[in-house]
Amino acid sequence: MNEKVYKTMKKVGACNIVFGILLIVFGVTVGVLQIVHGGKLLNDKKEITF
Secondary structure (H helix, E strand, O other), X not given: OHHHHHHHHHHHHHHHHHHHHHHHHXXXXXXXXXXXXXXXXXXXXXXXXX
């Protein structure tokens, strides 16, 4: 009985680590894209007229 619980906990733990790594990679990717697009907006700010 205990062995089955430990195997389940091992699978869940591994899955959580993989999910956490994917979230970190996704967050860094979105952050870099935000910085790049923000830089483009600042660069093109001089062309905006109101």
